[in-house]
Amino acid sequence: MAHPLTNAQIADSLEELGDLYELDGADRHRVLAYRRAARAIRESSASVAALVGEGRARELPGIGQTLEAKIGDLLAYGEIPAAVALKQRYPAGVIALTRLPGIGPKRARALFTDLGIDSPAALRAAAAAGRLRTERGFGPKFEANVLAATAQELTGGPSRVLLPRALELGEELVAGLLDSGPPAANAQIAGSARRMVEAVGDLDLVATADDPAALADAFAALPQIEVVLQSGPAAVRARTHMGLDVDLRLARPAEHGNLLQHFTGSAQHNEALRADARARGYHVSEHGVSEEASGRLHTFAEEQGVYSLLGYRPIPPELRENRGELQAAREHGPGLPELVRERDVRGDLHCHTVASDGRAQIEEMALAAAARGYEYLAITDHSASHGFGKAVSPAQLRDQIERIHRLNSSGLGIRLLAGSEVNILPDGSLDYDDDLLGELDWVIASIHTSFRLSEQRMTERLVSAMRHPAVDAIAHPTGRLIEQRPSYALDRETLFEVAAQTGTFLEINANPLRRDLSEQDARAAAQAGVLLVVNSDAHSTEMLALLRYGIATARRGWLRAADVANTRSWEELQRMGKRGRRMPPAS
Ligand code: DGT
Ligand code: CA
Ligand code: CA
Ligand code: ZN
Numbered sequence: 033m034a035h036p037l038t039n040a041q042i043a044d045s046l047e048e049l050g051d052l053y054e055l056d057g058a059d060r061h062r063v064l065a066y067r068r069a070a071r072a073i074r075e076s077s078a079s080v081a082a083l084v085g086e087g088r089a090r091e092l093p094g095i096g097q098t099l100e101a102k103i104g105d106l107l108a109y110g111e112i113p114a115a116v117a118l119k120q121r122y123p124a125g126v127i128a129l130t131r132l133p134g135i136g137p138k139r140a141r142a143l144f145t146d147l148g149i150d151s152p153a154a155l156r157a158a159a160a161a162g163r164l165r166t167e168r169g170f171g172p173k174f175e176a177n178v179l180a181a182t183a184q185e186l187t188g189g190p191s192r193v194l195l196p197r198a199l200e201l202g203e204e205l206v207a208g209l210l211d212s213g214p215p216a217a218n219a220q221i222a223g224s225a226r227r228m229v230e231a232v233g234d235l236d237l238v239a240t241a242d243d244p245a246a247l248a249d250a251f252a253a254l255p256q257i258e259v260v261l262q263s264g265p266a267a268v269r270a271r272t273h274m275g276l277d278v279d280l281r282l283a284r285p286a287e288h289g290n291l292l293q294h295f296t297g298s299a300q301h302n303e304a305l306r307a308d309a310r311a312r313g314y315h316v317s318e319h320g321v322s323e324e325a326s327g328r329l330h331t332f333a334e335e336q337g338v339y340s341l342l343g344y345r346p347i348p349p350e351l352r353e354n355r356g357e358l359q360a361a362r363e364h365g366p367g368l369p370e371l372v373r374e375r376d377v378r379g380d381l382h383c384h385t386v387a388s389d390g391r392a393q394i395e396e397m398a399l400a401a402a403a404r405g406y407e408y409l410a411i412t413d414h415s416a417s418h419g420f421g422k423a424v425s426p427a428q429l430r431d432q433i434e435r436i437h438r439l440n441s442s443g444l445g446i447r448l449l450a451g452s453e454v455n456i457l458p459d460g461s462l463d464y465d466d467d468l469l470g471e472l473d474w475v476i477a478s479i480h481t482s483f484r485l486s487e488q489r490m491t492e493r494l495v496s497a498m499r500h501p502a503v504d505a506i507a508h509p510t511g512r513l514i515e516q517r518p519s520y521a522l523d524r525e526t527l528f529e530v531a532a533q534t535g536t537f538l539e540i541n542a543n544p545l546r547r548d549l550s551e552q553d554a555r556a557a558a559q560a561g562v563l564l565v566v567n568s569d570a571h572s573t574e575m576l577a578l579l580r581y582g583i584a585t586a587r588r589g590w591l592r593a594a595d596v597a598n599t600r601s602w603e604e605l606q607r608m609g610k611r612g613r614r615m616p617p618a619s
Pocket of ligand 2: 225232235
């Protein structure tokens with residue numbers, strides 16, 4: 033043999049065969065035998081190929097006659113005949129399906145044999161098209177989980193840029209355009225960044241100028257621009273040094289509103305708007321709205337002109353996703369909700385200090401929160417077992433509670449709440465005892481370890497935490513990281529139902545890498561009767577300002593101030609949650 037297979041290659045082949053048998057509905061013990069053998073081979077310090085050659089393979093734990101023969105075939109022919117036969121029945125993509133959270137081999141096989149779904153990409157497409165919700169054995173819950181589990185791929189892979197960096201770049205470019213030689217009458221961010229999405233594909237800017245060509249030249253000369261990719265009298269496309277592409281559209285002031293409306297999107301919103309307008313005799317484009325009967329063209333300096341002409345009340349950019357906003361905003365429609373605003377928020381209920389992995393002292397966080405106009409701030413350092421940074425021991429937490437009480441009587445200008453972010457252990461228990469938890473003003477519980485349990489176990493874990501009398505809120509309830517890590521497997525319907533039942537708040541964590549709950553989850557939670565809290569999870573004084581991204585998610589989730597508990601005073605908030613069920617009713 034010129035190139036004997038390595039132990040790792042042999043182990044991979046046996047693991048794959050185990051997966052194939054599992055897909056094929058084989059006995060569980062058989063499947064486990066292949067996995068056990070694969071592990072033994074991987075861990076063998078001797079070359080397994082050499083052992084087989086010497087007839088000594090059965091010295092390895094878990095390798096009997098059958099497995100020895102299969103490994104022999106693999107070494108002799110490069111393939112195991114049983115695997116070849118099964119692979120003809122189940123394409124590689126079907127094995128990949130079994131590795132998605134919440135999808136075992138049984139489901140993967142049903143997806144493949146009943147629906148012809150043969151890869152994670154095909155599954156994602158079927159979920160996005162709404163094909164799974166009506167299938168027996170799958171349903172809307174499964175479909176939502178698929179979308180959540182594959183959200184990373186859905187948003188287009190890691191080439192998208194998180195909103196804060198895109199906005200920062202956009203604001204610099206807008207300032208550059210307004211400052212540049214030929215005066216831009218107006219320049220602003222459009223596209224997905226204006227809609228405050230989680231991550232943007234490219235940045236879109238809309239500007240008006242009396243001399244568009246001169247403004248296009250000035251744009252190309254801005255220090256952020258690396259190279260101009262395309263340039264015309266009305267549009268410039270350029271790459272920035274940051275690697276994000278920028279589309280700049282230019283219009284005369286009289287058409288600014290039309291252009292801004294068009295390039296704010298979303299494409300789905302625009303398409304629905306156009307179809308609706310067409311049915312009523314209008315043609316909508318970035319240049320204006322024309323009446324088909326008379327040919328008259330309406331242009332608008334202000335964006336709202338377009339919506340008013342077509343019979344809509346104002347639609348905030350965050351809602352322009354064709355998720356019911358057009359119907360609601362029609363003049364005789366039900367109306368859009370009055371969306372929560374950042375200035376409605378009266379306190380932040382999740383932040384860290386040097387006691388765990390934060391950078392500032394309690395006093396510094398308190399002053400910064402007071403400067404933001406908050407009435408209250410909960411200090412929620414991590415409990416013992418979250419797995420990174422310093423842990424707060426029970427004794428240290430007791431000291432911190434006392435220190436916070438002392439600070440409150442010293443007149444800081446803000447009410448501090450002694451809190452904790454306790455880790456929810458895999459069995460659903462918390463890592464402080466109930467007495468200590470009972471001494472806290474505010475407890476948020478969250479998962480920071482063991483993310484890969486089954487959907488059922490993850491859901492039960494969160495349900496136990498929500499049923500705990502001391503837990504006020506669940507922080508970043510799905511564990512996803514935008515563009516990096518999908519949500520853990522989770523039955524959202526149960527999560528929302530138990531949160532509503534127990535009076536547990538669910539967090540929209542505003543950290544722009546989390547935004548967890550997502551806008552879709554937050555909307556579904558509110559519809560299920562859950563009260564949300566929007567928190568910064570600040571690890572420094574500056575990070576308190578990240579709250580705006582949580583508010584953006586809340587707005588994109590159609591939430592009103594009434595849906596967000598921390599738009600209320602601390603007393604009122606307590607009455608709205610679990611603590612309120614233990615308090616005497618307000619007189
Ligand atoms: P992105 O860049 O992937 O984060 O998302 P957007 O929404 O910024 O998309 P982009 O940059 O391709 O286009 C900017 C806007 O232009 C979009 O929100 C709406 C409008 N637009 C783009 N393509 C279409 C289209 O095919 N139909 C219509 N009606 N509008 C479009
Ligand atoms: Ca864009
Ligand atoms: Ca674009
Ligand atoms: Zn935290």
